[in-house]
Amino acid sequence: MRFFLTAFLLLSYYTEAQQSYIDYRSPFHPVINSSGMVVSQNKLSSDIGIEILDKGGNAVDAAVAVGFSLAITLPRAGNLGGGGFMLVYLKEQKEIFYIDYRSSSPLNSNIKDLFGTDLPREYKKTNFDKSKYGYKASAVPGTVAGLIEAHENFGKLSLAEVLAPVIKQAQEGIEVSYDLSKAIESTPQLLTDSESTKIYFKGGNPLLEGSWMNRPDLAKTLSAIAKSGAKGFYEGEVAEKIVKAMNENNGFMTLDDLKNYKVNAGAPISISYRGNTVFAPGPPSGGGVVLLTALNILENYKFKDVDSNATRTYHLIAESLRRGHNNRSHYIGDPAFYDVPIQELISNKRTKELLSNIKFKTATPSAKIKPMSVANESRDTTHYSIIDSEGNAVSNTYTLGYSFGSGITIPGTGILMNNQMNNFAYRYGDTSVSGRAASPANKFEAGKRPMSTMTPTMVFNQSGELTLVTGSPGGSFIPAAVLRVVSGIIDFNLNIGEATMLPRIHKDWPYSGLDHESILSSDISRQLGIMGHQPESQKTMGSTQSIHIKDGINYGYADLRRPGAAVSIQR
Numbered sequence: 001m002r003f004f005l006t007a008f009l010l011l012s013y014y015t016e017a018q019q020s021y022i023d024y025r026s027p028f029h030p031v032i033n034s035s036g037m038v039v040s041q042n043k044l045s046s047d048i049g050i051e052i053l054d055k056g057g058n059a060v061d062a063a064v065a066v067g068f069s070l071a072i073t074l075p076r077a078g079n080l081g082g083g084g085f086m087l088v089y090l091k092e093q094k095e096i097f098y099i100d101y102r103s104s105s106p107l108n109s110n111i112k113d114l115f116g117t118d119l120p121r122e123y124k125k126t127n128f129d130k131s132k133y134g135y136k137a138s139a140v141p142g143t144v145a146g147l148i149e150a151h152e153n154f155g156k157l158s159l160a161e162v163l164a165p166v167i168k169q170a171q172e173g174i175e176v177s178y179d180l181s182k183a184i185e186s187t188p189q190l191l192t193d194s195e196s197t198k199i200y201f202k203g204g205n206p207l208l209e210g211s212w213m214n215r216p217d218l219a220k221t222l223s224a225i226a227k228s229g230a231k232g233f234y235e236g237e238v239a240e241k242i243v244k245a246m247n248e249n250n251g252f253m254t255l256d257d258l259k260n261y262k263v264n265a266g267a268p269i270s271i272s273y274r275g276n277t278v279f280a281p282g283p284p285s286g287g288g289v290v291l292l293t294a295l296n297i298l299e300n301y302k303f304k305d306v307d308s309n310a311t312r313t314y315h316l317i318a319e320s321l322r323r324g325h326n327n328r329s330h331y332i333g334d335p336a337f338y339d340v341p342i343q344e345l346i347s348n349k350r351t352k353e354l355l356s357n358i359k360f361k362t363a364t365p366s367a368k369i370k371p372m373s374v375a376n377e378s379r380d381t382t383h384y385s386i387i388d389s390e391g392n393a394v395s396n397t398y399t400l401g402y403s404f405g406s407g408i409t410i411p412g413t414g415i416l417m418n419n420q421m422n423n424f425a426y427r428y429g430d431t432s433v434s435g436r437a438a439s440p441a442n443k444f445e446a447g448k449r450p451m452s453t454m455t456p457t458m459v460f461n462q463s464g465e466l467t468l469v470t471g472s473p474g475g476s477f478i479p480a481a482v483l484r485v486v487s488g489i490i491d492f493n494l495n496i497g498e499a500t501m502l503p504r505i506h507k508d509w510p511y512s513g514l515d516h517e518s519i520l521s522s523d524i525s526r527q528l529g530i531m532g533h534q535p536e537s538q539k540t541m542g543s544t545q546s547i548h549i550k551d552g553i554n555y556g557y558a559d560l561r562r563p564g565a566a567v568s569i570q571r
Helices: 002-019 043-054 059-073 111-115 143-154 159-172 178-185 188-192 194-200 216-228 236-248 255-259 287-298 311-331 348-355 475-490 496-501 522-530
Strands: 031-033 037-040 083-090 095-101 264-266 269-273 276-280 381-387 393-399 457-460 466-470 505-507 514-517 535-538 545-550 553-558 566-569
Touching: 031 566, 037 043, 037 059, 037 545, 037 553, 043 059, 043 159, 043 381, 043 566, 059 083, 059 143, 059 159, 059 216, 059 381, 059 393, 083 143, 083 457, 095 143, 143 159, 143 393, 159 216, 188 194, 216 236, 236 255, 269 287, 276 287, 287 311, 287 348, 287 475, 311 348, 311 475, 311 505, 311 522, 381 466, 381 545, 393 457, 393 466, 457 475, 466 475, 475 496, 475 505, 496 545, 496 553, 514 522, 522 535, 553 566
Parallel strands: 514 535
Antiparallel strands: 031 553, 037 381, 037 566, 083 095, 083 393, 095 264, 269 276, 276 457, 381 393, 457 466, 466 545, 505 514, 545 553
8 A cells, every 4th residue: 555655656746747847867957047138158157147137127238238248258159240130039129129120331342353263263272261260351340339229229228327237347347167178279370369368368378267358458348338438439539440441451341331330220030830830030031031941841840749869850850951051051041131031931831841852761862852952151150048027038149250250450440340242242243162052142242231040039928928038159060059949949849958968960952961979879870871861970069059038937058069058146
């Protein structure tokens, strides 16, 4: 009788556990609260976001502070000299806004001066490193304009209040983490610039873990922004220092480029997925198109009786991602220069076309999918997600491009510059480079914003309630990482920790290879190979920073794939 009672109690416990959000048999548990929450790639910056919320700021105020703080704590990706995309949700108004602050090419930039060759005809003679490193690699930065635009339209506190703890952080400095030390060590282009060397090296060696890194010049720049807003960066002394350095090093950027930079604001793109509405950025981000295309395809398959780690699941995700990248690669570019057929790409008609040749047991040969192209991107981007006690939220992804961008720090400012000139399709018309034909939508043009796969994402349920805020770094891997989280939550009813730590795969086009994380079981990899996917192991893909909202409770999870990420909460 005692045994029966014990067994009954255990059965009751496990039944309850299975029905609850947290299953203690799972090794992945989110941070839980019901007020403000910040999830970013660095704990120090997450904590500053909470400090702003505690002062009475809202999610946007916190997002602005975190964005500026990450330039100090995560300099390989956090930045003032880069650009990105942001989604803002205002609960009281029940509105969601999209802010495009992608970097743009300087107006006097040109291919001949950049490479010294005539492209694409002379691509074989071209040193493409010139678009990756140095002063000519930098597009006009959009980060400061984007963060200030968000603050001016949606913030509660003054800009001086928002930036005060960030300025203090820059003045006092931070302790160098193991991750930061290793990032510096693995970025040799920093040593090609005397100003970057001064900041990130000591005695010719990378700053060691446990040493102190002060940022007085960056503190001065932040103070100028706190005093004058965007003009403190795009005009006046800071702008003059940027242009002086550009002129002295044959860069393209001018005072007019900086002064005339504009943020593009509007509505994000969206689809319905199993009754939920998924919002993502539109062009020039192509990440939203990949994600929404893939979800449109997956909605045609039932996952109710299929495990999240089943071979069939990975196969269908791979096929959907490949077709999403097909859409992105051919059509996505700066809408100011190219008429992007965005609604057609995520339409039911297009979905049916893409579905027509998907097979359950075999991978679709690339030749059977309409040929399109893709441009290479860096994986050193960063993302953060924020929600406040009122339910307002921000999903923000921004980048310098490569790790530490172009490697260039503008003297006297502490500003690391991006290398986003590398994200254009310079090989337009060439089909012999890796078998690709670069997209006409993303060909280089002066004043244009290059395509990206940054994918800040928000999901709302059938009642119109915000349920998920997420996003990731990772270059072309970003949509795959976000898709896995969204599908894990909606299709498989996982908690946000479990959905985050699912093994990830990436399927591009036209390549036959299937990138997968090394944690994917060898048996599943073998089965996918039999199906024709040609598996190729990768260490990790992305680093999602997510908040899942359910029944008024916030469940936050910082991806374990990269060190230092953290969830900070209001108490």
